[in-house]
Amino acid sequence: MRVPAKINLHLSVGPLMESGYHEIVTVFQAISLFDEITIRYWEENISLLNKTVIDISARGTFANGVPLDDTNLAVKAARFFFERCKIETPTKLSIDIKKEIPIAGGLAGGSADAAGVLLGLDNLFSTGLNKAELEELAAELGSDVPFSLSGGVAIGRSRGEELTPVLVRGNYHWVLAIAHQGLSTPVVYSECDRLRSGLVISPPTLNQNLISALASGDLYNLGNALSNDLQAAAFSLKPALKLILEVGKDNGALGGLVSGSGPTVAFLVLDEESAIDLAVALTASGVVAGVTRATGPVHGAQVISSF
Numbered sequence: 001m002r003v004p005a006k007i008n009l010h011l012s013v014g015p016l017m018e019s020g021y022h023e024i025v026t027v028f029q030a031i032s033l034f035d036e037i038t039i040r041y042w043e044e045n046i047s048l049l050n051k052t053v054i055d056i057s058a059r060g061t062f063a064n065g066v067p068l069d070d071t072n073l074a075v076k077a078a079r080f081f082f083e084r085c086k087i088e089t090p091t092k093l094s095i096d097i098k099k100e101i102p103i104a105g106g107l108a109g110g111s112a113d114a115a116g117v118l119l120g121l122d123n124l125f126s127t128g129l130n131k132a133e134l135e136e137l138a139a140e141l142g143s144d145v146p147f148s149l150s151g152g153v154a155i156g157r158s159r160g161e162e163l164t165p166v167l168v169r170g171n172y173h174w175v176l177a178i179a180h181q182g183l184s185t186p187v188v189y190s191e192c193d194r195l196r197s198g199l200v201i202s203p204p205t206l207n208q209n210l211i212s213a214l215a216s217g218d219l220y221n222l223g224n225a226l227s228n229d230l231q232a233a234a235f236s237l238k239p240a241l242k243l244i245l246e247v248g249k250d251n252g253a254l255g256g257l258v259s260g261s262g263p264t265v266a267f268l269v270l271d272e273e274s275a276i277d278l279a280v281a282l283t284a285s286g287v288v289a290g291v292t293r294a295t296g297p298v299h300g301a302q303v304i305s306s307f
């Protein structure tokens with residue numbers, strides 16, 4: 001399975017709900033930065049075990065730091081799938097992740113892997129779940145997992161899991177500034193609450209200018225309309241992010257923002273040439289750990305081969 005990263009072009013954060021989540025309105029775009037998930041399973045005579053043994057391995061650029069145990073969302077997704085689909089489970093399952101999406105980067109890397117596992121197991125076990133059923137399972141695993149399945153561009157409401165596709169014209173070029181160390185999503189949301197304590201928080205809203213810019217393919221308006229309510233919290237936790245944004249804007253970006261809970265900063269640029277120029281400038285500035293270029297929108301999770 002090949003599953004894309006996402007960026008949030010817009011993230012409006014409303015009040016904290018009783019569930020512990022914040023009501024949000026976000027606009028996701030899937031971009032051409034992919035994890036690859038390979039799943040194998042087999043039966044072994046180890047019937048004393050009452051639970052499927054799941055081996056998880058990771059390779060690729062961001063393999064370091066991938067949890068190789070049951071805390072990995074990909075492993076949770078596999079157990080959850082077997083439990084919910086009530087299918088006879090194999091004795092052994094292996095999940096290999098080629099990790100090209102940074103971890104804890106605000107790019108839904110963990111969600112991508114979970115989405116890949118759901119799609120892969122549905123395919124391997126011919127469960128034949130339809131899109132809505134898969135998305136329902138996905139939503140229980142995490143707020144961003146349904147979008148990792150669907151891809152494209154979509155508005156996410158509620159926790160982010162209720163999706164509405166968005167009409168988009170054109171193909172967008174992005175430059176991503178990758179940080180040395182990730183940020184934890186719950187920590188960033190808590191910091192957002194702390195910064196807003198004492199204020200009356202309005203329900204989240206959608207920026208219609210952004211939707212119009214996407215519909216017409218107007219890059220300049222899109223660049224101006226990018227916004228993220230979690231950005232101040234990400235800046236508070238990682239002040240260097242402000243400098244990264246400045247470097248981007250001084251070097252040709254049409255707009256830039258922290259993606260989701262960060263710390264990855266996504267810059268919209270005019271075309272491939274501008275993307276290369278900005279990538280070079282960011283690298284030379286020494287303020288980023290790494291730079292990647294990507295385009296979007298792309299498809300969500302896809303089976304790329306099965307045996």
Ligand code: C5P
Pocket residue numbers: 020021022023024141142143144158159160185186189
């Ligand atoms: O859904 P997911 O497990 O990815 O969310 C991780 C954490 O991020 C939640 O436990 C919550 O603290 C925070 N979150 C939130 N509001 C959202 C989405 C996530 O507060 N809409």
